[in-house]
Amino acid sequence: MNQNSKQPNPDVIIIGAGIIGLSIAYHILKLDPQCSIIVLEKEKLLGLGSTGTCTGGIRYQFTSPLLRNLSLQSRDFFLNFETVFDVPCWYRERGYLMLASQESIWSELKNTAEQAKIEGIPVNLFSQADLEKNFPYLQQGRYLGGTLGKWDAYADPYAVLVALYAWVRRRGVTVSFEQEVTKIITQGDSIQGVETTKGTICSPKVVNASGPFAAGLAATAGIKLPVQPFRRQVYVCTNPKDVPPAAPLIVDLASGFYLHQEASGKTILLGGTDNDTRPGMKETIDKSLAEDFFLAAMEAIPSALNIKWLRTYTGIREQTGDFHPILGEVPELRGFFAASGLSGHGFMHAPAIGRILADQILKGSSAEVDSVLLFSKRFSRGSLSEALVF
Numbered sequence: 001m002n003q004n005s006k007q008p009n010p011d012v013i014i015i016g017a018g019i020i021g022l023s024i025a026y027h028i029l030k031l032d033p034q035c036s037i038i039v040l041e042k043e044k045l046l047g048l049g050s051t052g053t054c055t056g057g058i059r060y061q062f063t064s065p066l067l068r069n070l071s072l073q074s075r076d077f078f079l080n081f082e083t084v085f086d087v088p089c090w091y092r093e094r095g096y097l098m099l100a101s102q103e104s105i106w107s108e109l110k111n112t113a114e115q116a117k118i119e120g121i122p123v124n125l126f127s128q129a130d131l132e133k134n135f136p137y138l139q140q141g142r143y144l145g146g147t148l149g150k151w152d153a154y155a156d157p158y159a160v161l162v163a164l165y166a167w168v169r170r171r172g173v174t175v176s177f178e179q180e181v182t183k184i185i186t187q188g189d190s191i192q193g194v195e196t197t198k199g200t201i202c203s204p205k206v207v208n209a210s211g212p213f214a215a216g217l218a219a220t221a222g223i224k225l226p227v228q229p230f231r232r233q234v235y236v237c238t239n240p241k242d243v244p245p246a247a248p249l250i251v252d253l254a255s256g257f258y259l260h261q262e263a264s265g266k267t268i269l270l271g272g273t274d275n276d277t278r279p280g281m282k283e284t285i286d287k288s289l290a291e292d293f294f295l296a297a298m299e300a301i302p303s304a305l306n307i308k309w310l311r312t313y314t315g316i317r318e319q320t321g322d323f324h325p326i327l328g329e330v331p332e333l334r335g336f337f338a339a340s341g342l343s344g345h346g347f348m349h350a351p352a353i354g355r356i357l358a359d360q361i362l363k364g365s366s367a368e369v370d371s372v373l374l375f376s377k378r379f380s381r382g383s384l385s386e387a388l389v390f
C-alpha cells in the first residue's frame with residue numbers, strides 16, 4: 001500500500017455524496033455521534049449523480065412487500081423533515097394514481113392494494129366509472145380501473161440532499177469533493193481502505209454508495225456486484241390544460257408512461273416509457289424516442305396533444321435484475337458494505353437504507369431489514385423470483 005500521501009484514517013469511509021451516502025452518514029451519527037466519517041465524492045459539487053436528476057416521487061404502492069416495507073420505514077423521516085432540519089423539502093402527499101388498461105394488471109393492482117391495506121397503507125380503488133368521473137382528463141374507456149395511494153407523495157431530492165450535507169458537516173463529517181476513489185484496497189478477506197486521486201485512506205469499514213458506479217468500484221476488489229446502470233429520459237413540458245396542478249402522479253402501468261406535477265404547478269415532468277433501453281452510462285438525449293413517447297402520453301391523456309415540450313434531460317440510475325437493492329456487508333470482504341441497486345426508488349428509500357446500513361456497520365446486523373436484501377443471503381439463494389409488475 002502506498003502510504004506516502006496518507007490522510008487521517010476515519011472509522012468509516014463512505015464513497016459517494018449522493019442521497020444514499022449522506023443518509024448513511026446521518027444515521028451512523030444518530031447512533032454514534034463520536035464515529036469519525038469521511039465521505040469521498042469525485043465531483044466538484046453536490047447532486048451531480050443520480051440524486052440530482054431524480055424526480056422526487058415517494059410511493060408505497062409496490063407489488064413487493066419488501067419495497068413497501070422500505071417505504072414505511074422511511075415515512076417518519078419525510079413527515080418530520082422540516083422539524084429536524086429546519087428547512088422545507090416541499091413534501092406533498094398528492095398520491096400516485098396507478099392505472100390498469102389490461103385485466104392482468106388490474107388484478108395485480110387490486111391485489112397490491114389489498115396487501116397494502118393490511119399493512120396499514122391507505123389505498124383507494126377506482127372502477128372505470130369512478131376514474132372517468134374523478135379524473136376526466138384521462139383517456140375515456142382506456143382504463144379498467146386504478147388505485148390511488150393516499151400517502152404517495154412528492155418531495156425535492158436536492159433540498160433533502162443539501163439538508164443532510166449541512167447536518168453531517170456540522171457534526172464533524174468531512175465531505176471531500178473532487179476526490180475519486182480509484183481502488184478498493186484489501187488484505188486477505190478484509191478491507192484495508194481506498195486509493196483515491198488524492199492519496200490513500202485507511203479504514204476498517206468502507207461503504208460503496210457510488211450509485212451507478214458501484215459495480216465498477218467493487219470490481220477493483222474482485223467483487224462482482226450484479227447492478228447495471230440505465231439511462232432515463234425526462235421530458236419537461238407545460239401543463240395539459242385540463243390536468244389540475246394538484247393532480248396525483250399518474251402512471252399508466254401498461255406503457256410505463258408517467259405524469260409528475262412540479263412543485264410550481266406550472267410545468268410537468270413526463271417519462272417512463274424507456275424502460276427497455278440497454279444498460280450503459282451514456283447520458284446523451286435520444287430524440288428518436290420522442291415520437292413513441294408522446295404517442296403514449298396522448299393515449300393516457302388526450303390533451304397532451306397541445307402541451308409545449310420545453311426541454312429534455314437524462315439521468316442514470318442503477319438496477320438489479322429484480323429491482324430490489326443489495327445491502328450490507330459483502331461476504332467475501334469483511335468491512336466492505338454495499339448500498340446499491342436502488343433502481344427508481346433510491347430517494348424515497350434513502351432514510352430506511354441509511355438506517356439499515358448504519359445498524360450493519362456499527363452493530364453488525366439490523367432488525368429493520370429482511371435478510372433477503374442482504375448481500376450474502378440474496379446471492380447464495382439466487383435472485384428474487386417474483387414477477388414484479390411495478
Ligand SMILES: Cc1cc2nc3c(=O)[nH]c(=O)nc-3n(C[C@H](O)[C@H](O)[C@H](O)COP(=O)(O)OP(=O)(O)OC[C@H]3O[C@@H](n4cnc5c(N)ncnc54)[C@H](O)[C@@H]3O)c2cc1C
Nearest residue numbers: 016018020042049050051054057181211315345346347348
Ligand atoms: C430520471 C430519474 C428519476 C428518478 N426518480 C426517482 C423518484 O421519483 N423517486 C425515487 O425514489 N428515486 C428516483 N430515482 C432514483 C434515485 O435518483 C436514485 O436511486 C438515487 O438518487 C441513488 O442515490 P445514490 O446516492 O445511490 O446515487 P448518486 O446520487 O448517483 O450518488 C453517488 C455519488 O457517488 C459519486 N461517485 C461515484 N463513483 C465515485 C468514486 N469512484 N469516488 C468518489 N465518488 C464517486 C458520484 O459522483 C455521486 O455523487 C430516479 C432516477 C433517475 C435517473
